Amino acid sequence: MRIIECGGVWVGPGRPPLGPTRIYIAEGSIEEIEDAPEIRSDLFVVPAFVDAHCHFVWSGLETILVDLGGAASPRGLLDIVAREKDSERTGEVLRGFGFDESTWEDRRLPSLEELDGVSAGRPVILKRVCGHAALVNSRILEQLPGDAPGLDRSTGLIHEGVIFDLEKLFPPEPRLLRQACRNAVRMAQEAGVTSVFTYESYMTAKVLRDSKPGLRTSVCLYGREVLEDPRGSALKEASGLKFFLDGSIGAATAAMKVPYSDGTEVEPIMSEDEVMEALELSESLKLVPNFHAIGGRALELLDRVSGRFLASRGGRLTTGIRVEHAEELKACWPGSWDSEVHLFVMQPNFVSRWQMEGGLYQQKLGREAGRGLSPFRTLVDADFRIAFGSDGMPFGPLAGLSGATEHPDPEQRLTVDEALYAYTLEAASVCGFREVAGSLRPERTADLAVLSGNPYTTPWSELEVVGTIYKGKVVHEKVQVLQEL
Structure with missing residues (x-):
């Protein structure tokens, strides 16, 4: 005892x-x-704590990759690459993660010529903090397919599209992935997290399983990969499939209803037919469909198609439908969302990191549109289930809980009780961790x-x-x- x-x-x-x-x-x-x-x-x-939305192996890999978070300018980013060009810690490819040009005074990204000039002929992949944009040099461009979607060959900039294939085209060495799993477990334990719902590829799901991590894991596979290979070895152990309807606000690839400050308008990545196919595949495999949908246009698409799909099944589904992020939900509220079907998994750390006064979201969308995102209170008051996850930006709950209780829009703030519930007991229930889903009690x-x-x-x-x-x-x-x- x-x-x-x-x-x-x-x-x-x-x-x-x-x-x-x-x-x-x-x-x-x-x-x-x-x-x-x-x-x-x-x-x-x-x-x-239960992290209901993370990329567990990738979060561990971030601790090994070259840290780009300290770059404060285009020159600063290039200087980091120059210092690391001979380092072997990320394997053959120099991999960096975490730059955020929205915090720079000069928000111009380095040119392809500048990146080639400091990389000494070594393949380089530099991912933005959101994971939805990356800079690559000519050594990587030479190996990418000629019709790679989302790639600007003149700049080496990737938005969406082939960015999701980089792991498959340039897989990290096995030793790095094994170390990433160990680092991720330690990071979770230090954050008070004992259960994670994580998005993984077939490759990283196998590495995670073989590592026998000292915490609960529920693995959601990428739907695009499963569509290409519906017999992957990790499929029988998966709990869900993930599909991307849009990108990120920072990369200006989220399909927002409100135009970006520079006038850019973005449409969803998937068509209505593709969303329907994703729902049908998930239902046939009895796996929970997870839809990444940040912007109002993406959310409207999901609301519309999932409503049709639900009606075609007589109002009954094998599983619920998880809506990930849902930041611009107010722009298409109340829609036809169904509290018996749609589960919302949101990131309060996005609020505390990018949504506060003068932050990235206001820069990208304007003050009013930026501060009104992530409507936690709207969902709670409408009796929808809401769970929290970090998306690894950064990993861990304490960095984000202030975003729930100190939301820039006072009408969207949660109480401490509600915020804790969304990051612990309700997250456990939503993710299927039944043994830790109930209140603290004997037994x-x-x-x-x-x-x-x-x-x-x-x-x-x-x-x-x-x-x-x-x-x-x-x-x-x-x-x-x-x-x-």
């Missing part, structure tokens, strides 16, 4: 947080939760995150995860959180 002594506990929605508490743990489960008014502690316990699996303070009285930015318990065992500990009885 082991115990946690803490100053407070959130056990689930609809109940006020407990005060000083002693939690007894035995054989991987909660044995008893006991009031202990004599305890003096700042520690606060919540159910372990429940002991998956817990220990925070440094009380989120009801302390800003999220001042909190950290100081302990993570997975199935009753400590997997991350900055201070002692479990004591032997």
